Amino acid sequence: xxxxxxxxxxxxxxxxxxxxxxxxxxxxxxxxxxxxxxxxxxxxxxxxxxxxxxxxxxxxxxxxxxxxxxxxxxxxxxxxxxxxxxxxxxxxxxxxxxxxxxxxxxxxxxxxxxxxxxxxxxxxxxxxxxxxxxxxxxxxxxxxxxxxxxxxxxxxxxxxxxxxxxxxxxxxxxxxxxxxxxxxxxxxxxxxxxxxxxxxxxxxxxxxxxxxxxxxxxxxxxxxxxxxxxxxxxxxxxxxxxxxxxxxxxxxxxxxxxxxxxxxxxxxxxxxxxxxxxxxxxxxxxxxxxxxxxxxxxxxxxxxxxxxxxxxxxxxxxxxxxxxxxxxxxxxxxxxxxxxxxxxxxxxxxxxxxxxxxxxxxxxxxxxxxxxxxxxxxxxxxxxxxxxxxxxxxxxxxxxxxxxxxxxxxxxxxxxxxxxxxxxxxxxxxxxxxxxxxxxxxxxxxxxxxx
Amino acid sequence: xxxxxxxxxxxxxxxxxxxxxxxxxxxxxxxxxxxxxxxxxxxxxxxxxxxxxxxxxxxxxxxxxxxxxxxxxxxxxxxxxxxxxxxxxxxxxxxxxxxxxxxxxxxxxxxxxxxxxxxxxxxxxxxxxxxxxxxxxxxxxxxxxxxxxxxxxxxxxxxxxxxxxxxxxxxxxxxxxxxxxxxxxxxxxxxxxxxxxxxxxxxxxxxxxxxxxxxxxxxxxxxxxxxxxxxxxxxxxxxxxxxxxxxxxxxxxxxxxxxxxxxxxxxxxxxxxxxxxxxxxxxxxxxxxxxx
Numbered sequence: 001x002x003x004x005x006x007x008x009x010x011x012x013x014x015x016x017x018x019x020x021x022x023x024x025x026x027x028x029x030x031x032x033x034x035x036x037x038x039x040x041x042x043x044x045x046x047x048x049x050x051x052x053x054x055x056x057x058x059x060x061x062x063x064x065x066x067x068x069x070x071x072x073x074x075x076x077x078x079x080x081x082x083x084x085x086x087x088x089x090x091x092x093x094x095x096x097x098x099x100x101x102x103x104x105x106x107x108x109x110x111x112x113x114x115x116x117x118x119x120x121x122x123x124x125x126x127x128x129x130x131x132x133x134x135x136x137x138x139x140x141x142x143x144x145x146x147x148x149x150x151x152x153x154x155x156x157x158x159x160x161x162x163x164x165x166x167x168x169x170x171x172x173x174x175x176x177x178x179x180x181x182x183x184x185x186x187x188x189x190x191x192x193x194x195x196x197x198x199x200x201x202x203x204x205x206x207x208x209x210x211x212x213x214x215x216x217x218x219x220x221x222x223x224x225x226x227x228x229x230x231x232x233x234x235x236x237x238x239x240x241x242x243x244x245x246x247x248x249x250x251x252x253x254x255x256x257x258x259x260x261x262x263x264x265x266x267x268x269x270x271x272x273x274x275x276x277x278x279x280x281x282x283x284x285x286x287x288x289x290x291x292x293x294x295x296x297x298x299x300x301x302x303x304x305x306x307x308x309x310x311x312x313x314x315x316x317x318x319x320x321x322x323x324x325x326x327x328x329x330x331x332x333x334x335x336x337x338x339x340x341x342x343x344x345x346x347x348x349x350x351x352x353x354x355x356x357x358x359x360x361x362x363x364x365x366x367x368x369x370x371x372x373x374x375x376x377x378x379x380x381x382x383x384x385x386x387x388x389x390x391x392x393x394x395x396x397x398x399x400x401x402x403x404x405x406x407x408x409x410x411x412x413x414x415x416x417x418x419x420x421x422x423x424x425x426x427x428x429x430x431x432x433x434x435x436x437x438x439x440x441x442x443x444x445x446x447x448x449x450x451x
Numbered sequence: 452x453x454x455x456x457x458x459x460x461x462x463x464x465x466x467x468x469x470x471x472x473x474x475x476x477x478x479x480x481x482x483x484x485x486x487x488x489x490x491x492x493x494x495x496x497x498x499x500x501x502x503x504x505x506x507x508x509x510x511x512x513x514x515x516x517x518x519x520x521x522x523x524x525x526x527x528x529x530x531x532x533x534x535x536x537x538x539x540x541x542x543x544x545x546x547x548x549x550x551x552x553x554x555x556x557x558x559x560x561x562x563x564x565x566x567x568x569x570x571x572x573x574x575x576x577x578x579x580x581x582x583x584x585x586x587x588x589x590x591x592x593x594x595x596x597x598x599x600x601x602x603x604x605x606x607x608x609x610x611x612x613x614x615x616x617x618x619x620x621x622x623x624x625x626x627x628x629x630x631x632x633x634x635x636x637x638x639x640x641x642x643x644x645x646x647x648x649x650x651x652x653x654x655x656x657x658x659x660x661x662x663x664x665x666x667x668x669x670x671x672x673x674x675x676x677x678x679x680x681x682x683x684x685x686x687x688x689x690x691x692x693x694x695x696x697x698x699x700x701x702x703x704x705x706x707x708x709x710x711x712x713x714x715x716x717x718x719x720x721x722x723x724x725x726x727x728x729x730x731x732x733x734x735x736x737x738x739x740x741x742x743x
Binding site for chain 1: 705
């Protein structure tokens with residue numbers, strides 16, 4: 001065998017030697033370099049749904065596109081819906097046989113899918129873990145508790161974050177408070193500080209000291225849940241009966257109502273918050289403090305460029321009754337696999353999920369300050385460490401108390417939302433409002449058990 | 452051999468068959484399916500399971516259903532009465548020889564062609580504790596009114612928005628009815644010495660009875676199915692103050708995934724609409740006979 005290139009003759013032996021060397025080199029590169037993701041043999045199309053968000057959805061989309069580039073045999077039909085609609089769309093999808101092969105779910109909805117066997121257990125080895133124990137140890141406890149059932153993992157986590165108390169430091173300074181030293185650590189302190197920050201003209205609040213969200217049931221739960229936990233309350237007893245109307249529940253609601261009733265520091269009827277922007281009152285400086293998930297700088301900039309450029313905001317830990325109690329609510333989002341799709345698709349989804357979550361620093365850079373459930377692979381990176389207030393944000397995640405895990409989550413949230421509205425807007429008796437909420441929840445539980 | 456008469460019948464049937472098929476597949480089929488579903492437990496994930504009348508029994512025991520039912524009836528009554536009165540008033544005002552009446556009519560009709568979502572969002576701001584409505588009322592001595600967060604005022608506020616939106620539409624219907632009344636009747640009444648009020652009571656009202664019947668029935672049906680206004684403006688709150696049956700159906704079906712129960716509530720709503728329509732037909736038919 002002879003080649004004419006470069007005018008030099010190449011013998012068959014030389015050619016075989018060179019080809020062998022090339023093969024060995026390629027093998028060495030593959031073994032030592034980044035993991036090669038599986039290549040399905042036959043072309044496969046996966047449907048995948050997620051929620052919309054200016055940062056998170058584009059990042060997942062980018063990663064899915066990158067995965068398709070690396071795996072030409074895999075085509076992903078990527079769809080997204082509003083945050084509030086995604087769960088409903090998936091439900092209808094299951095009913096009509098059009099549910100996606102894989103989707104992102106809020107982890108408060110995991111019991112809903114699990115109770116009906118709609119999502120498949122994950123093979124943690126396909127996700128790169130040596131064992132279930134290794135998987136468990138690599139993630140935040142609260143995430144693990146929500147994603148596992150009967151010794152199997154059902155969710156592969158994306159973001160997972162806690163809530164901080166966001167302070168407007170300029171307004172703190174205006175009333176002679178030091179945002180660092182005077183940040184409220186208990187609900188009493190929060191009430192007093194909020195009172196000082198409040199400005200009223202007659203019955204009109206020019207500025208509310210602290211603001212509880214009133215616009216959606218989900219947010220009612222987010223902000224009420226830690227107070228229940230802090231005062232030693234629980235949503236359900238061992239038999240599954242709702243216990244939110246007991247002494248602890250009444251105490252929690254009394255604390256919840258005290259900002260308006262006792263301290264006169266908020267007007268529950270006055271808000272410009274909407275579902276996509278619950279922090280709007282705070283961003284527009286209509287309230288001085290607001291309990292919120294990590295707020296990206298871009299979101300602050302879009303609504304209040306001066307606040308963003310001058311940086312007069314500070315996330316701190318939410319008020320707790322005592323320092324040893326959990327401070328705030330935390331929740332997250334999981335990648336899950338539809339239990340009704342064929343094995344080949346389930347395996348391909350495992351591979352795609354592993355790829356999507358294989359570069360956590362890239363995820364952080366694109367979606368900061370939304371923290372991740374995984375412990376390894378991102379917190380030590382200098383790009384994460386240099387993010388403003390990142391330690392407070394991570395601490396909120398680590399100190400968070402999780403949502404109640406129940407398949408009647410929507411009924412519980414709606415019942416509590418109604419109770420809060422009755423107490424805060426119509427001055428209803430706290431115990432009566434909670435009795436009604438507990439009765440609603442118990443009815444829903446009984447119906448669920450019956451069905 | 453098919454007779455000529457039968458051939459005509461078959462052709463007729465062939466022409467109406469597509470329409471009948473459409474109604475069977477897209478109207479009556481789903482209605483019957485929903486009625487059947489109301490006797491099952493169905494969470495959209497597993498196949499429906501027969502439970503007989505259990506869904507109906509459970510909704511009757513449910514205080515939220517009872518509150519939503521009452522709200523729906525109040526809303527239907529309030530909206531229908533005020534839409535009819537306002538539409539008639541506007542039509543009478545427009546039906547003059549005054550200048551600029553066409554412009555006024557077009558301006559008023561705009562409320563009906565605005566996107567409902569925009570309408571709801573705008574009214575949310577107007578009804579804000581420090582919004583335009585309260586600012587306009589302040590010089591009249593009114594203090595702060597929590598239109599949407601006070602449980603006694605939230606439903607009247609929703610009814611007000613409904614009237615604002617739909618009255619101009621029905622005004623056009625009334626106007627068509629008014630224009631159809633021969634002017635000779637009024638001339639004769641005038642010669643007989645009837646004043647404006649008597650002409651209205653003894654001429655306009657009786658002759659507008661078929662139009663009024665149409666307006667009342669359509670406004671009631673429209674009100675019975677209202678969903679977006681309370682859903683967007685108040686979310687059914689505060690508490691259950693503005694939760695109507697259509698909202699409850701949506702929440703029960705798509706948030707709580709209880710399709711059987713949602714179907715049972717739909718059947719109740721359907722029954723209410725049917726009863727209302729039959730009662731109105733009886734009342735108005737009697738009224739027309741009286742005037743005949």
